[in-house]
Amino acid sequence: MKIAPFLLERWMTRHETHVQFDIAESGILPLSTNDLLAFEPPDQRAAVLERLLNIPLGYSEACGTHALRSQLAATYTRGDADHILVTTGAIEANYLLYNVLLEPGDHVIAPYPAYQQLYEVPRAIGCDVSLWHVGPETGYRYDVAALEAMITPKTKLIVVNTPHNPTGAMLSPSEAARVYALAASVGAAVIGDEAYRWLDVPGGEPFAGPMFDRGPLGISVGTLSKPFGLPGLRIGWIAANRDIVEKCWGLRDYITLSPGKLNDALAQLGLKHRDVIVARNTRIIEANLKVAAAWIAERPYLSWTPPRGGLLALIKYDRQIPSLELADRLAEEQSVMLAPGSAFGYENHLRLGIGQRPDIFAEGLRRAALILDAL
């Protein structure tokens, strides 16, 4: 397969190991194993730790343990553990789904800008990919009428990502229902990349329910990376009808085979404490959103649409410097990471992530201003 470079990943790997103020990060501040243990009642922590330490590190159940799949299935209104395939992050989930569902020449509709995988993998498969714009030109909104105009009887798959990376756009519950109905009218499947599920903006609009819950053509992709701050576990999942789960499982036999056993166990612990983790996330999002809004408001050359959900937004800057050059200068001169808009096809923008520890976030913005204000 010939595939274009994943621009954001290539750029991140140049800086992420040595910058001090990473405010480009796409997830919420990561948790440690000790943090997870601390969510257990004090008198049970030692026993939980002992159980983790004694897990034999053999191969795990190929599609994820029944215990983990049951926990994940319980987050949907239909289906059971057999409708879930645990994957190596949402990235593997998407990759498997595209390869199982698509043939060269199929028509696919995917969001743009986007997490590049969402449109690049179908392109590499040889599909005819129509881009559904959700950037500044539509005011960071999914325009469902535009989707309707793009759908043809040949449309095989529609991909949505809500809340959206990199804009924080969201489908409302009624828009999500309309997307499903439009897909169903031509028999197309809909993948909901729900990597930012459970990451509500305090006081914001309600999230649309998962795509899988809408019916047999609906597929949900989830992950512990963004909402749980556990990207190092590399645990994601697919919720889909059993034939799709089985085909993805069959393909995965040739790639990563099964999730890591310890990671599966830690994922169970994370899911068990979802409410506490979500409350912690809300505090981080609330604090950082306030600081970011004030920082942007003080600078007339900056503008943005704050995220409606999730952790990400594009900031527009009215200065004559390419975003890649600017992002490299921020990293090299101020140890600040803000992702270049060019990695998403949008010059004069930087992507901000609001999931960082609030003191690091505020200092990152302060240092970024030292360069930006002087341009």
Ligand SMILES: Cc1ncc(COP(=O)(O)O)c(C=O)c1O
């Ligand atoms: C929209 C979206 N989908 C999927 C992923 C992959 O996440 P992971 O493989 O860590 O679960 C990301 C990561 O940034 C993302 O933003």
